[in-house]
Amino acid sequence: xxxxxxxxxxxxxxxxxxxxxxxxxxxxxxxxxxxxxxxxxxxxxxxxxxxxxxxxxxxxxxxxxxxxxxxxxxxxxxxxxxxxxxxxxxxxxxxxxxxxxxxxxxxxxxxxxxxxxxxxxxxxxxxxxxxxxxxxxxxxxxxxxxxxxxxxxxxxxxxxxxxxxxxxxxxxxxxxxxxxxxxxxxxxxxxxxxxxxxxxxxxxxxxxxxxxxxxxxxxxxxxxxxxxxxxxxxxxxxxxxxxxxxxxxxxxxxxxxxxxxxxxxxxxxxxxxxxxx
Amino acid sequence: xxxxxxxxxxxxxxxxxxxxxxxxxxxxxxxxxxxxxxxxxxxxxxxxxxxxxxxxxxxxxxxxxxxxxxxxxxxxxxxxxxxxxxxxxxxxxxxxxxxxxxxxxxxxxxxxxxxxxxxxxxxxxxxxxxxxxxxxxxxxxxxxxxxxxxxxxxxxxxxxxxxxxxxxxxxxxxxxxxxxxxxxxxxxxxxxxxxxxxxxxxxxxxxxxxxxxxxxxxxxxxxxxxxxxxxxx
Numbered sequence: 001x002x003x004x005x006x007x008x009x010x011x012x013x014x015x016x017x018x019x020x021x022x023x024x025x026x027x028x029x030x031x032x033x034x035x036x037x038x039x040x041x042x043x044x045x046x047x048x049x050x051x052x053x054x055x056x057x058x059x060x061x062x063x064x065x066x067x068x069x070x071x072x073x074x075x076x077x078x079x080x081x082x083x084x085x086x087x088x089x090x091x092x093x094x095x096x097x098x099x100x101x102x103x104x105x106x107x108x109x110x111x112x113x114x115x116x117x118x119x120x121x122x123x124x125x126x127x128x129x130x131x132x133x134x135x136x137x138x139x140x141x142x143x144x145x146x147x148x149x150x151x152x153x154x155x156x157x158x159x160x161x162x163x164x165x166x167x168x169x170x171x172x173x174x175x176x177x178x179x180x181x182x183x184x185x186x187x188x189x190x191x192x193x194x195x196x197x198x199x200x201x202x203x204x205x206x207x208x209x210x211x212x213x214x215x216x217x218x219x220x221x222x223x224x225x226x227x228x229x230x231x232x233x234x235x236x237x238x239x240x241x242x243x244x245x246x247x248x249x250x251x252x253x254x255x256x257x258x259x260x261x262x263x264x265x266x267x268x269x270x271x272x273x274x275x276x277x
Numbered sequence: 278x279x280x281x282x283x284x285x286x287x288x289x290x291x292x293x294x295x296x297x298x299x300x301x302x303x304x305x306x307x308x309x310x311x312x313x314x315x316x317x318x319x320x321x322x323x324x325x326x327x328x329x330x331x332x333x334x335x336x337x338x339x340x341x342x343x344x345x346x347x348x349x350x351x352x353x354x355x356x357x358x359x360x361x362x363x364x365x366x367x368x369x370x371x372x373x374x375x376x377x378x379x380x381x382x383x384x385x386x387x388x389x390x391x392x393x394x395x396x397x398x399x400x401x402x403x404x405x406x407x408x409x410x411x412x413x414x415x416x417x418x419x420x421x422x423x424x425x426x427x428x429x430x431x432x433x434x435x436x437x438x439x440x441x442x443x444x445x446x447x448x449x450x451x452x453x454x455x456x457x458x459x460x461x462x463x464x465x466x467x468x469x470x471x472x473x474x475x476x477x478x479x480x481x482x483x484x485x486x487x488x489x490x491x492x493x494x495x496x497x498x499x500x501x502x503x504x505x506x507x508x509x510x
Contacts, residue, residue, distance in 0.1 A: 049391055137373035140336050144368040145388035145436065146279075146360055152391075234297070 024228075024250070031150070032158060032224040038148055039155040050156040057160025061122040062167050068121075070179075072113055073172040077180020080104050085188055097190070098198025101177060106207055108263065110172040111214035115222065115255045118165055119248055123226040126157055127247035130230025131240035139231065154227045162219035169215045206266055214259055221254045278392040282361035284443055285347045286311055287333060289503070292342035294328060302328050303339070304501040312443070315491045316479045319506070320498030326481040327371055329498070330446045333479065334368045335359055364392075367442035371449040371481070374433035375421040382408070382417040384432050388439050407435040410461050427453045434462060438469060445469075445478040451487055459487055466491065 039050065084100040130153065133139055139149050181195055229247040233239045271277040287310040295301040302325030310316060310333075318326045331337040332344065335351050344351040346362055376384050382404060389400040408414040411431045416424050421432070430453045437445055445466070451459050469475035480488045495506035 133377075136375075136377060137370060138376050141370070141374050141376055141436075143336060143356070144334060144363075144370075145391075145439070146363040147388065147391050148356055150356075 025254075028221075028224055028228050031154065031228055032220055035150040035154040035158060035224075039151040050152065050159075053152075053156035054160040054163075057122075057157050058164050060125070061118060061161055062164035065117055065121055065164075065168055066171065068117060069114065069168055069172055070175055072117070073110070073175035074179045074183065076109050076113065076172075077101075077105060077176030077178075078183045079180075080109075080176070081180045081184045082188070085184070085190060094190075094194075095198055097195065098200070098202035101180075101199060102202040102204075102207055105176045105180075106173050106203075107210050107266075108259070110169045110176065111211070111218060112255070112259055114165060114169040114172050114215070115218040115259075116252070118161070118168065118218070119222050119251045119255070122161065122164075123222045123247050123251050124244050126161075126223060126226040127230040127244045128240055130227055131233040131243050132237070134231055134233040135237045135240065149231075154224070157227060158220060158223045161223035162216060165219035165222070166212075166215050169211065173211075206269070210262060210266060213262055217258050218255050221258070222251045225251045225254065278394055279360045279364065281364035281440075284312065284362060284365050286345075287444070288343075288345040289332070290343045290345065292332070292339055292344075294325070294332065294337070294339040294342070296328075301340075301501055302498075303342075303503075306342075306501060306503050308496065308503040308505075310477065310479065312476045314477060315493040316477070317488045317493035317495045318479065318481045318498065319495055324498040325501075326498060327448050329503075330368070330448050330479065330481055334366055334446050335363070336368070364440045365443040367437035367440065367445045369434045369437040369445070369447045369450050371452070374436075375429050377421050380418050380420055381413065381424065381428065381432055384421070385436050385439055388436070394440070403439070407438060410465060411435065411458055427455070427458070430454060431458065438465065441469070441473050441475075443474055443476050445475060447478060448481045449483070450480070451482060451484045459484070463487065463490060 080101060081097070084104075085094065085097055088094045088096050088100070130139075133153075139153070142149055142152060177199065181190075181192065184190070185192075226247040229243040229250070233243055268277060289306060289308050292303045292306040293301060294303045318329055320326050328337065332339060335344075335354075338352060342352070351359060351362070376387065379387060385404040385407060386400060389395065389403065394400065395403070405414060408417060413428050413431050416428050421429050430450075434447070434450050437447065450462060454462070466475070466478060470478075478491060478493075480491075480493060482488050497504050497506050
């Protein structure tokens with residue numbers, strides 16, 4: 001086989017992979033749209049029917065993740081305050097502490113780490129649960145008695161997941177910003193009033209927008225990708241771990257790429273406001 | 278609850294169906310199922326008997342062909358558009374078919390609650406009556422993982438009757454059942470045929486005495502076609 005042929009073959013494979021990825025992205029977001037439309041617009045079932053599942057999802061995804069999020073948030077907050085206050089005091093810019101904390105914790109670490117924890121804990125659970133349901137024909141059972149899987153299975157998990165991610169990310173911010181300060185205050189002498197003032201001054205409407213945009217996207221994407229992969233099981237239980245892995249990989253890619261794009265857009269917007277761009 | 282629609286007839290036209298990577302089970306197959314008659318689908322193993330029931334229950338889509346209920350093509354309907362007919366069809370699975378995170382009682386109660394059928398007391402009575410007929414009411418609050426295959430099968434069969442269907446699609450309904458269970462099932466089907474709006478039962482079964490008691494029309498799957506078997510003599 002000639003070198004040119006090998007190169008063309010490789011390009012062909014890359015193109016096919018890209019087409020598959022684009023098609024999957026389209027199908028995933030179509031599933032999210034259809035499940036919302038089915039549950040909210042068409043009201044195929046009463047909300048009380050699905051509330052039990054929503055509350056269960058919030059409990060598993062949100063409440064049970066609190067200990068892990070607490071540890072990570074405390075660690076991140078402490079590390080960032082320590083490093084930034086050390087560097088800031090060396091160059092005499094201690095008042096930048098608040099901006100650093102908002103930029104690093106609120107804008108970047110809290111959405112990303114929260115998403116990664118939820119992917120690892122809940123994304124895998126949802127994908128494997130739905131995969132097992134597919135293998136055991138439980139999805140068909142629901143269809144056979146007129147229960148719409150989009151509104152009964154996917155929508156409650158989606159809604160519960162979005163609420164959980166938003167709450168967990170907010171909790172992460174609180175623990176990181178306050179907990180980190182209190183841990184650091186053992187060794188570092190920084191006034192609490194001073195710290196709060198720098199935080200308040202640094203917090204802008206764009207930070208709130210970024211918080212909601214990133215966490216809403218993460219919450220939606222993680223659960224719809226996990227549901228999509230779980231429901232893609234066709235032949236047997238041996239596919240369940242495979243689709244669970246795919247759910248994790250695709251969720252991470254979507255979340256990281258979206259975070260990167262949003263940060264870049266906000267960064268470019270800031271530069272243009274400063275007249276640099 | 279969505280208003281149910283009566284099924285005037287079920288007709289398959291130009292049906293082509295195959296599972297991914299497998300040889301076709303049906304090729305340009307045609308058949309019309311009339312209401313008021315029972316049918317028995319026969320054929321060799323893996324000839325497509327269960328697949329045919331899945332197509333009739335709108336649980337699978339073929340590669341080609343039409344499935345008419347009256348003059349409406351089911352394969353062009355969305356999930357919600359098919360709902361009125363869904364309530365007229367009861368489906369009993371051959372394997373699996375239980376919802377594992379619900380108890381035996383909830384497996385039967387869920388469809389009634391979801392669609393708001395009757396009052397809560399009526400739903401309870403209906404579920405209890407079905408469970409008591411097969412003497413499995415004592416497993417009401419137990420989950421499927423903790424019961425035998427026989428009980429799971431009975432749950433699946435009972436659920437097929439939950440909406441008082443016009444058409445029953447029964448895939449190997451007596452597998453795993455005791456003789457008493459089979460008698461109870463026969464009695465239940467006869468009761469529903471006589472007085473509860475059931476008009477047609479389509480069986481896939483190896484239990485010849487059980488099925489023949491309903492005087493079915495035999496349809497054999499041969500060479501990817503559906504052929505009505507003519508009685509000898």
